[in-house]
Amino acid sequence: MGGALNFLAWFDPWALGLVVGGSLLVACLRATRSERQGAFAALRPLVSADPEADAAAARTAVSRAHAIAETKSIVCVDRIATTGRFLAEAIRRLSDARTSMEFVDWAEEALEARRRRHAGVVAFWRAMADSAPAMGMIATVIGLIRMFRQMADASQIGAPMASALVATLLGLVVANLVAGPIADRLERLSLAELAWQERTIAQFAAMARAELDQAIGLQRSLARSLAR
Secondary structure: OHHHHHHHHHOOHHHHHHHHHHHHHHHHHHOOHHHHHHHHHOHHHHHHOOHHHHHHHHHHHHHHHHHHHHHOOHHHHHHOOOOOHHHHHHHHHHHHOOOHHHHHHHHHHHHHHHHHHHHHHHHHHHHHHHHHHHHHHHHHHHHHHHHHHOOOOHHHOHHHHHHHHHHHHHHHHHHHHHHHHHHHHHHHHHHHHHHHHHHHHHHHHHHHHHHHHHHHHHHHHHHHHHHO
16 A cells, blocks of 8 residues: 555556647657557557467468369358458459459558558557657656746745656657557557468469469460351
C-alpha cells in the first residue's frame, strides 16, 4: 500500500498527457487516415496473431488444392474451407482465374498493398516512439519554467522540479517500453505473415500455370487442328 502511495505521489497526469498526447499527435500528423485507423486496429493482432499457425493452415490448404486439382479440376479448389481472409480470397481467385497471369497479377497487387499497409502501421508506432522523448523534454522545460517562476518560495520548488524530471522519464518509457516494442513486434509479425503468403502464392501460381495454361495450350492446339 505504501509503495502505491509513493508511486501516486510521483505520478504527474499533466506530464503523462503531454507526452502521450503529443507523441500521438505527431504520429497522426505524419500518417494518413487509413494508416491511423490501421495502427489502432493492429493492437488486436498484436497479441492474438500466430503466423506459425497461419503458415501451417496455408500448407494444408495448398496440399488439398493440389489433390483437388489432380483428381477433379482447379476450378473446384474453392470448396476448401479455411480460416483467414487472405488465404480464402487467394483460393477463390485461383478457382475463378482464367489464366495463371490473371491470378499472378491479382496476387502481386494484393501482396504489395499489404506491404504498404503494414509499413504504414509500423511507421505510425515508430513515429510515436521517436517523438515521445522530445515530448518528454518539452514537458521538462515547461516544468523547469514553472519551477523558476516560484524560486522566491523554496517550498514551492519541489513539485515543478519533480514534474520536470518525471516528464523526461515518461518520454523514455513511452518510447522504449510502449510504442517502440509495439512497432518492433508489428514489424516482425508483418515479415512472418508476408513470408508464408508469398510462399503460398508462389505454389498457387505454379499450380495455375500447370493447370490453366496447359489447358489453354491444348485448346489452341485443338483449334488449329480443326482449322486445317
